Amino acid sequence: MIMSARCSGEDNQAEKCRGLVSESFDLAAKLAVCNLFGPLKRIGIWYLRKKIADVPKRYDELFENVLLEHEEKAKREGPNIENKDLMDILLEVYHDENAEIRLTRKQMKTFFLDLFTGGTSTTADAILWILGELVNHPAAYKKLREEIDSVVGTERLVDEADIPNLPYFQACVKEAMRLHPPVPLFDRVCRENCKLAGYDIPKGITMIMNAYSIMRDPKIWDNPNDFIPERFLKEEDNAKGQNLQIYVPFGGGRRMCPGTNMSSSLINSSVTAMVQCFDWKVVGGDGPDGSKVNMETKAGVTMSLDKPFMSTPVLHRDVFSA
Numbered sequence: 001m002i003m004s005a006r007c008s009g010e011d012n013q014a015e016k017c018r019g020l021v022s023e024s025f026d027l028a029a030k031l032a033v034c035n036l037f038g039p040l041k042r043i044g045i046w047y048l049r050k051k052i053a054d055v056p057k058r059y060d061e062l063f064e065n066v067l068l069e070h071e072e073k074a075k076r077e078g079p080n081i082e083n084k085d086l087m088d089i090l091l092e093v094y095h096d097e098n099a100e101i102r103l104t105r106k107q108m109k110t111f112f113l114d115l116f117t118g119g120t121s122t123t124a125d126a127i128l129w130i131l132g133e134l135v136n137h138p139a140a141y142k143k144l145r146e147e148i149d150s151v152v153g154t155e156r157l158v159d160e161a162d163i164p165n166l167p168y169f170q171a172c173v174k175e176a177m178r179l180h181p182p183v184p185l186f187d188r189v190c191r192e193n194c195k196l197a198g199y200d201i202p203k204g205i206t207m208i209m210n211a212y213s214i215m216r217d218p219k220i221w222d223n224p225n226d227f228i229p230e231r232f233l234k235e236e237d238n239a240k241g242q243n244l245q246i247y248v249p250f251g252g253g254r255r256m257c258p259g260t261n262m263s264s265s266l267i268n269s270s271v272t273a274m275v276q277c278f279d280w281k282v283v284g285g286d287g288p289d290g291s292k293v294n295m296e297t298k299a300g301v302t303m304s305l306d307k308p309f310m311s312t313p314v315l316h317r318d319v320f321s322a
């Protein structure tokens with residue numbers, strides 16, 4: 001997606017990157033557990049030292065290869081490369097001696113590392129959770145399809161400009177993200193001694209925010225464990241959905257997820273197209289006839305479905321060739 005498909009080794013690079021992303025999440029989870037043991041965390045870090053050194057080195061090699069492939073392509077094709085991707089554009093700035101801001105190779109690699117670790121599995125997980133909830137709630141699925149048909153018609157796919165006119169769709173996305181935040185925990189280091197909910201928190205302490213619990217707190221949400229998109233159509237709950245103290249799938253404050261808009265536009269285009277065009281026949285799922293998506297969560301630092309979401313898409317409407 002980001003470094004488009006024109007590099008020769010693209011599939012291989014993407015596969016390597018996916019593997020590395022999941023290894024680094026695994027490592028991050030282990031390091032987070034080590035942190036719980038205070039000064040004894042050093043033992044855990046010592047135990048993980050090989051991985052701690054190895055993962056960044058492998059990322060560096062991977063991105064160096066991708067950079068080299070893009071540089072070779074730029075040499076071959078000259079300044080007028082067709083369909084430039086983000087990496088091509090950054091490389092132009094990198095090689096431009098007159099550029100206002102000079103980029104280093106390390107900065108470019110770090111930027112892509114952020115995009116990959118922050119932006120790939122999170123968005124994919126969100127799409128699966130949203131579609132899973134919709135498939136498991138056929139009445140919501142039907143209502144959403146009717147909304148799309150009435151606003152967009154049956155001749156074209158939904159585009160970004162339609163989203164403000166699809167309140168039920170927005171409510172479904174919000175509700176699924178409330179129940180299944182792909183990043184359920186995030187942290188902050190306290191810069192000063194402070195008091196929080198009656199507890200004294202010393203400076204330097206790492207605080208973990210539990211977005212999952214906050215967004216299922218029965219003191220805040222009625223029937224907190226149920227998928228009820230309609231709640232976000234009510235003024236009171238819709239206001240809760242804009243309140244960054246209680247609705248936090250993307251975190252909040254100055255370290256809030258910078259990829260919110262990008263992931264929303266991916267979620268919007270993919271989920272609406274999947275609902276507009278297909279019915280989903282779940283294979284080997286839950287329930288007496290195996291037709292429900294199993295919504296159990298896999299353990300890890302990000303929140304993914306534990307069991308694969310296996311289903312056959314059955315064409316409902318061929319909007320693509322309309």
Ligand code: HEM
Nearest residue numbers: 114118119122123126183186250251252255256257259263
């Ligand atoms: C559904 C998809 C996504 C979810 C649920 C999500 C969620 C989050 C959360 C909860 C945080 C921590 C925020 C905080 O500490 O307050 C975060 C940080 C971050 N996200 Fe996302 N994210 C998503 C997609 C993306 C995308 C598409 C990108 C980039 C293309 C991205 C890049 C980042 C980065 C770089 C950070 C660290 C920001 C910082 O520390 O200043 N995320 N994300």
